[in-house]
Amino acid sequence: MIDVYFAPTPNGIKIPIALEELGAPYRLRPVDLGRLEQKQPEFLALNPNGRIPVIVDHEGPDGEPVSVFESGAILLYLAEKFGGLLPSAPRERIRAMEYLFFQVAGVGPMFGQAGWFMRQAEPIPLAIERYQSESRRLSAVLESRLQEAPWLAGASYSVADIAHFGWLRVADYAGVKLEEFPALQDWLQRIHARPAVQRALLKR
Numbered sequence: 742m743i744d745v746y747f748a749p750t751p752n753g754i755k756i757p758i759a760l761e762e763l764g765a766p767y768r769l770r771p772v773d774l775g776r777l778e779q780k781q782p783e784f785l786a787l788n789p790n791g792r793i794p795v796i797v798d799h800e801g802p803d804g805e806p807v808s809v810f811e812s813g814a815i816l817l818y819l820a821e822k823f824g825g826l827l828p829s830a831p832r833e834r835i836r837a838m839e840y841l842f843f844q845v846a847g848v849g850p851m852f853g854q855a856g857w858f859m860r861q862a863e864p865i866p867l868a869i870e871r872y873q874s875e876s877r878r879l880s881a882v883l884e885s886r887l888q889e890a891p892w893l894a895g896a897s898y899s900v901a902d903i904a905h906f907g908w909l910r911v912a913d914y915a916g917v918k919l920e921e922f923p924a925l926q927d928w929l930q931r932i933h934a935r936p937a938v939q940r941a942l943l944k945r
């Protein structure tokens with residue numbers, strides 16, 4: 742059984758989607774971000790960075806419980822443990838890794854900052870412009886990739902698609918207009934229509 746410390750946010754939703762896709766047993770442990778439960782000592786013992794998502798796998802690699810934080814690390818842990826969502830062909834696997842890291846190091850932080858600066862009571866135009874334009878530029882990189890391949894890794898749906906889905910489905914939050922990116926829109930709809938994704942989106 743895997744406990745998922747979760748809130749329904751762009752990073753949080755990645756993990757139940759992956760678990761549903763993999764058919765793995767899990768239990769959601771809701772974390773109330775508004776009440777700063779993620780900054781409490783019990784939570785910090787699992788993730789010193791004080792953010793969701795985190796998992797606790799009660800049957801870790803040595804049979805003992807293990808915790809994992811950082812959504813990219815969690816997705817890779819689950820893909821390896823349950824043997825799915827990562828292409829086995831070496832070239833596609835490389836692409837999956839590229840786009841997974843591109844999400845956690847690029848798209849996630851830029852979208853997050855764009856949205857945060859857009860919603861401040863005292864706006865800083867330079868910061869909004871910087872993070873919005875960077876979010877749009879990164880979206881254009883994804884658009885180009887999806888013009889040439891159905892999924893980010895290539896022929897197969899993978900953890901890379903799941904990682905990006907969380908933020909792209911709420912792209913508007915970062916000031917990104919999806920109408921400008923038709924391949925990205927089509928890819929979003931295809932992910933959204935997957936039964937495992939539907940099940941995960943209904944979980945709270």
Ligand SMILES: N[C@@H](CCC(=O)N[C@@H](CS)C(=O)NCC(=O)O)C(=O)O
Nearest residue numbers: 750751752753792793794811812813
């Ligand atoms: N790089 C981290 C980012 C995690 C993250 O930013 N989580 C947000 C929710 S989407 C959070 O916990 N925010 C609460 C806070 O910052 O206190 C990951 O990919 O897991």
